Amino acid sequence: MNVKYLTIIISSMLSFASHSQNDLRFNELVAYIKKAESPMVLQQEDARVLVSSNQAQVITSSTAVNGYCYGWLDEATLKKNKTEKTKLFYGGEDRFWLNPLGSRFSLYYGQKKIQQENWKVPDLFVKAIFPKVEQSKTKVTFKKENVEVVNNIGTTFNIDIERQITLYTKKEINKILQITIPEEIKSVGFGSETIVINRGVSWEEKKGLITPWAIGMFKGATTAVGIFPFNGNATSLDLSTYFFDTEKDRVRIKDSVVYFKTDGEKRSKIGLPREHSKPVIGYYDYENHRLTIIKYSLDKKGKYLSSDEEYLEDPYHGDVVNSYNNASDANGSTFFELETTAPAKALKTNESVSHLHQIFHFEGKELFLNEISKTILGCELMGLNNVLNSGK
Template structure:
C-alpha cells in the first residue's frame, strides 16, 4: 500500500512537500489526528491542516508549482495557505499595495514583501501553540509612513475548547480540527494613524481547495438599522451572475468551484461573526468565526482607484478563483476572509483581531447538526442550493 506521504491531497503528502522547501512547525493534538502546519518563513501562515493525521484530508490550498519552481514573482507570490495575515487597505488613497502616484491597476499592484515573502520571528513554540512577531515600515498611497508591529499567536483548539466555542457537543463520529489565531497590530511609529493620513486593518485570508460541489454560506443581519444597506457587495470583479450568488432570508449563498473569478463582501451593518462552506464531494464542513466588535465601527475600503469613502469597507469576504482575461489562472482555490475595524491608533497602541477556523469531516447527518446549531441550516439545504 502506498505511503500517505505519496498520496496527493493528504496531510502527510503536503507536510512532506513543504519540508523539502521551507522550515515548518506542526501543532498537534495528543492523538496526532488534529494537526496544523505553519511556515514561519511565509509570515507564519497556516499552510494546511487535517482532522485525520498524516493520511487525513488536507484542507488548505498549496501552490505546488510556484513553490517547486523557487521563483520569486513580481506583484505577489501566492504560495497558498489556509490562513495568512495581510493588512488592508488594498486600494484607494491609503492603499499599501500601490506606490504613491501610480495608477491603481494590476501592472502597478505589489504586495509588500513583509506580507508576501518575508519571515516572521518565532518567539514561542509548544505542542499546540506558537507565537511570532515582526516589525516593519510601510508607506501608503498618500505617501504617509506607517511603522508597524505584528504579534501573531496560533493555537490548536482541543475538543473542550471547540465545544465551548461552538456551544455544542461535537459527535464522536466526526473528525475535526480547529485553531484560533490572535493577531495584534501595533503602531510602532511616532504619529497617530488617522482618517486623514490613513489607517490599517488586520486582514485574514483562508485559501481552501475548491470542488464542483463547494457552496459558501454567510448569514447576514436583517431588520432595523441593518436594512439601510444592501447585505452584500458583489461588484469587486464585475457583478456576480445569479447562478453563482443568491441572497435570501438572512443567508448569502456563493458558489466556490474555482472556475469563475468573483468576490463578495458583507458590510459591518449586515455582517455576523460566522461564515461557512461545505464541500459535498469530500464531505468537509468549514466554519470561520471572527471578532466583530460591538457598536459602530469603520472598516477600510479595499476597492482599487477612486473611492467616495475610504472607510466604507467589508468585514467578511469570500472569493472564488477563476481564469483571468488572458485565460491563465492562479489557482484554482477559494477564500474565506475576515477583517478587523480600521486601526485608529496612537503611538504604542494596538488592535487585536481573532479568527477561528473549524473543519469537520464525516457523517452528513452529524455534520447537519452543526450547521443547524450555528447557521439554522440543514446540510440538505446547503447541498441543493446550486
C-alpha cells in the first residue's frame, strides 16, 4: 500500500478516536457521516454545505473543505445510526419541524394533556426520509408526499412537503444582505425554502392550523452571544421567556437588541412576537471571531402560532423567532437553537404556505465583522463579551 495513503488513513482513524464528532472538520465529518448514510455535499468555491435526506436537513456548513463545522450533532444517535443502520434524527444546522409547539392545537403531546410528561415528537421529525427529486452542484430539492399530521384536539392534516436547500455564491450573499464582504473575511451562506401543501379538506382556525418551522442546532459556547434586534422600545417589548427567570447573566436588553447567552449550559428559551420582530437574528462567538446571521421571510401582518403549554384564548399570537439553550448532557455536549417560523394560514385544498430561512457565517478579523454586524443587526461587536458577563 502507498505509504502516503496509509498515513492519511491512520491520521484519520486517530482523529475519529481522539475527537468527538462535534470537533471534526468538514472533510472529516463527511467521511464519518458516510459510515451511516449517503449525504450530499453542495459546494461553491471554498464554501461547503452537507445535506441529508434524513428529515431533508442541513447537517452542517463550512467556509472551507477542512473548515469549522457549525451544526451540532447528537453523537449518541449518530453512532447508533452508524452501528445499527437506523435513520434517527441526530441534530443539524437547519432542520424542518411544524408549528404549533404549544396551545390546544399542539402537534407534540400525542392527543394527551399538554404537560411535559406527555411530550412526544412525531415520527415525521424523528426518522422520516425525504425523497430527493433534483440535485445540482449548489442545490438539492426534496419532496415528501401523503403525510398525515394530527393535532392535540384530533384535527387531521393531509399534506405534501417540499424542501429546497441552496448554497449561495459570495455575489449572491452580498446581494441578499446588501453588503460587500471584505476579501479578508471567509464566508458561507445557504437557504432552506420549505413549502407545505394542503392535500386534504380546507383548514379552519377553530380546528387549528400548521405551518413550517426552521430550527438550527449550533454548538454551545461560553463565548457565544445571541443577537436579536427588535422593533419598539425596551419598556414595551413583549419578550417571551421559558424555563427560567430573566437573569442579567443570561439575557439583557440594550439599544433595541436582546442579547441572550447561547452557551447551551442552562435550559432556557426566549422568543419575540411579530410586532417586535425584525427579519434578521444572529449570534457572535467573540473568542473565535465567528459571526452568524439568519435572515428569514417575515409577514408583518401574519398570525403566528403559540408555543405556550397553557390554554390560550388566542393561540394565534405566538413567537416568530426563538432561541433555545439545552442543558449540558452527561458527555458535556452542549447546543443552542436559533428558530424561525412561517405565519399560519387557513389553506384551502391544494393551497400552500412557504418559509425561507437563510443562514450566513462570517469568519475573520473582528474589525471587519463589526461592520457587517452594524449594517445588518444594528449591533456593535466590540466589547460584546461584557454585555452579559458584567451587564455593561
